[in-house]
Amino acid sequence: MSVLWLLVGCGGEWTTLHAVEPTLAKLDVDHDGRVTAGEYDRVTFSGPAFAKVDVDGDGALSSEELLTLVLHQDPQRFYQRPGQAQVVPPALPDPRTANVGWCVLESMRQEVLAANPGAVVPTADETWAAAQGGGPALLAMRDRLDAALVAEGLPVPPRR
Amino acid sequence: MFGWLLPQILACGAAKPASPSVVLVSLDTLRADRLGAYGNPDGLTPNLDRFARESVLFERAYTQATLTTPSHAALFTSRYPPEVFGQGKAAVLTASTPTLASVLGTYGYETAASVGGGELSPELGLDAGFGVYASTRGFDSLLHTVPPALGWLDQRDTTRPFFLFVHGYDAHSEYLKPTPYGYIQGDLGASGAGQDALRSGGGSSRVFDGLLLADGWPWQQVSSTWLRPRSPEARAELGALARGMQPAPVPFGDMDGAVLRHGYDGAVAYADTMFGLLMAALEERDVLDDSIVIVISDHGEQLGEDGIYFRYSGVDEATAHVVLMVRDPLGVGAGTRVPGLVDLVDLMPTVLEAVGATVPAGARGVSFGPALRSEPFPGRPFTFTVGGLSLRWASVATATGRLTYLGVPPGAAEAADFAATAQLPGPAFTVAEHTPDAERETLRSALVGVLRDVALPPGAVRGAPGPALSRELQQSLRDHGYFDVDEQ
Ligand SMILES: [Zn+2]
Numbered sequence: 001m002s003v004l005w006l007l008v009g010c011g012g013e014w015t016t017l018h019a020v021e022p023t024l025a026k027l028d029v030d031h032d033g034r035v036t037a038g039e040y041d042r043v044t045f046s047g048p049a050f051a052k053v054d055v056d057g058d059g060a061l062s063s064e065e066l067l068t069l070v071l072h073q074d075p076q077r078f079y080q081r082p083g084q085a086q087v088v089p090p091a092l093p094d095p096r097t098a099n100v101g102w103c104v105l106e107s108m109r110q111e112v113l114a115a116n117p118g119a120v121v122p123t124a125d126e127t128w129a130a131a132q133g134g135g136p137a138l139l140a141m142r143d144r145l146d147a148a149l150v151a152e153g154l155p156v157p158p159r160r
Numbered sequence: 161m162f163g164w165l166l167p168q169i170l171a172c173g174a175a176k177p178a179s180p181s182v183v184l185v186s187l188d189t190l191r192a193d194r195l196g197a198y199g200n201p202d203g204l205t206p207n208l209d210r211f212a213r214e215s216v217l218f219e220r221a222y223t224q225a226t227l228t229t230p231s232h233a234a235l236f237t238s239r240y241p242p243e244v245f246g247q248g249k250a251a252v253l254t255a256s257t258p259t260l261a262s263v264l265g266t267y268g269y270e271t272a273a274s275v276g277g278g279e280l281s282p283e284l285g286l287d288a289g290f291g292v293y294a295s296t297r298g299f300d301s302l303l304h305t306v307p308p309a310l311g312w313l314d315q316r317d318t319t320r321p322f323f324l325f326v327h328g329y330d331a332h333s334e335y336l337k338p339t340p341y342g343y344i345q346g347d348l349g350a351s352g353a354g355q356d357a358l359r360s361g362g363g364s365s366r367v368f369d370g371l372l373l374a375d376g377w378p379w380q381q382v383s384s385t386w387l388r389p390r391s392p393e394a395r396a397e398l399g400a401l402a403r404g405m406q407p408a409p410v411p412f413g414d415m416d417g418a419v420l421r422h423g424y425d426g427a428v429a430y431a432d433t434m435f436g437l438l439m440a441a442l443e444e445r446d447v448l449d450d451s452i453v454i455v456i457s458d459h460g461e462q463l464g465e466d467g468i469y470f471r472y473s474g475v476d477e478a479t480a481h482v483v484l485m486v487r488d489p490l491g492v493g494a495g496t497r498v499p500g501l502v503d504l505v506d507l508m509p510t511v512l513e514a515v516g517a518t519v520p521a522g523a524r525g526v527s528f529g530p531a532l533r534s535e536p537f538p539g540r541p542f543t544f545t546v547g548g549l550s551l552r553w554a555s556v557a558t559a560t561g562r563l564t565y566l567g568v569p570p571g572a573a574e575a576a577d578f579a580a581t582a583q584l585p586g587p588a589f590t591v592a593e594h595t596p597d598a599e600r601e602t603l604r605s606a607l608v609g610v611l612r613d614v615a616l617p618p619g620a621v622r623g624a625p626g627p628a629l630s631r632e633l634q635q636s637l638r639d640h641g642y643f644d645v646d647e648q
Contacts, residue, residue: 016440018440019436020436023340023429023433027344043342043343046339069339070433075338075430076304106311107307107309107311107312110296110308110311114294
């Protein structure tokens with residue numbers, strides 16, 4: 001953030017939690033500062049039950065838990081339309097590690113598929129699971145995708 | 161641009177490209193009037209509203225086409241849609257067509273796009289000029305298009321400026337979004353025609369004039385030309401046809417319409433969150449410190465205006481008025497609101513001017529740079545938009561009125577002659593209600609002028625025929641309410 005931003009009074013970083021916090025506030029219809037099971041159920045028609053979303057079990061939805069929920073529901077396939085195969089939502093990841101490294105893994109996977117739609121690559125669920133696992137699981141997935149990129153003659157992104 | 165031109169005393173010491181990078185975000189089907197920053201009190205768009213406070217906001221920006229492909233074709237080339245849109249659905253862009261990406265490329269920019277497929281699929285020609293053009297398979301969200309964009313950002317050559325285009329269909333039908341967004345704007349009810357429309361594959365595309373046309377209804381028989389005059393007579397004719405068909409259409413009342421609008425608002429709220437997550441990712445990569453970020457929508461959506469839902473049936477405020485906000489990395493102009501008329505074709509000359517590049521000959525746009533620098537900016541005298549699935553309608557609007565011509569497609573040689581001689585008012589035109597009578601002839605001469613400018617000689621065809629679209633893409637377009645050329 002530049003000095004000028006502070007001068008014009010628009011300070012504050014853009015963060016992933018800030019992106020979902022207004023939505024969380026909107027769900028808190030009784031304005032008691034907690035989004036409870038009742039408030040969650042009002043707006044649920046296909047998503048996981050509150051008990052699954054409330055990962056830490058404190059009876060209220062936190063920004064981290066909402067962010068995890070948002071990132072984990074594919075808007076193309078989150079409920080069963082008439083005549084459509086049953087949609088089985090994958091298990092929710094641990095919000096403490098949500099989305100760590102997933103963007104990079106997923107973009108690598110999509111790049112391989114763009115170059116070769118027939119390439120054998122992990123599924124999006126698998127890259128997601130590896131990202132949530134972190135540590136060795138994440139690194140092993142990186143190795144797999146590095147190899148897949150090399151096999152297609154594509155450059156491998158630098159490791160940060 | 162503006163702020164970038166200030167002395168670089170505020171910049172930190174690391175080696176940086178000499179020109180600003182540019183991030184252009186296109187939020188498909190987002191009506192400007194749904195944003196708090198554009199006056200909506202419903203609180204649907206906190207992230208976009210925050211972005212507006214950090215940006216110069218154009219209150220009266222208009223698209224040049226109410227369909228995705230021609231709208232982006234005009235955005236990328238600063239040419240009017242009839243000049244860059246072929247006989248089929250494809251944009252007629254070739255390697256030699258100057259585009260925003262190709263011109264920036266010649267000035268040393270790395271260029272990439274990450275788009276949500278569908279009407280921006282690379283087969284449709286809009287990849288022209290981009291170094292990298294990543295597309296998902298069809299009508300996808302920023303949730304799908306942001307990761308590839310970030311992957312590209314993480315690998316780029318950081319000594320060079322970049323141009324990144326990111327697009328998502330988050331506010332496009334189908335509107336129903338994952339928890340909690342689907343129901344966030346109101347109780348949608350458990351059943352009813354509104355729910356059926358919301359949950360059907362075609363979203364709102366089958367709702368017309370008090371009728372929900374069910375799956376299996378021979379909708380293709382009702383080409384967009386049926387709706388062309390949008391006159392009571394034409395609508396009555398279509399209604400009679402619909403009521404006589406099997407399966408019978410379902411009555412679609414005001415309450416059903418409210419369900420659909422709430423669903424759309426939920427999709428807008430979802431788009432807003434996805435946009436906020438994109439901004440957070442850009443912040444995390446320090447992109448916001450030295451990049452101009454521009455947010456647009458490519459067209460709006462009809463949500464019951466004239467009894468019609470879904471955008472392809474008209475050109476009006478609901479469909480043509482779009483979002484346009486420009487954020488300077490140093491915050492210059494933050495919070496400014498610009499009332500003058502602006503077209504999306506004006507964006508390319510503005511960006512090129514800001515980076516010191518030459519605007520290609522033939523560009524229809526005029527830089528709105530003065531507005532970004534808080535200099536006097538009267539805006540355009542009028543804006544020009546085409547609409548309808550086969551782009552048969554051409555519309556001009558001033559600050560106070562709108563006239564839409566519903567006849568020969570703009571680009572055909574005879575269009576200007578017809579528009580010049582048809583009766584005003586008459587079946588060839590619709591005039592927006594708020595238009596002063598005295599302004600109709602002014603609007604007509606503006607329209608005829610544009611139609612003359614973009615016309616081809618009789619018999620000429622613009623561009624070479626595009627490649628055949630894959631079966632998958634054709635089916636996807638049909639599923640989302642877009643007909644094949646032959647069906648129009
Ligand atoms: Zn669009």
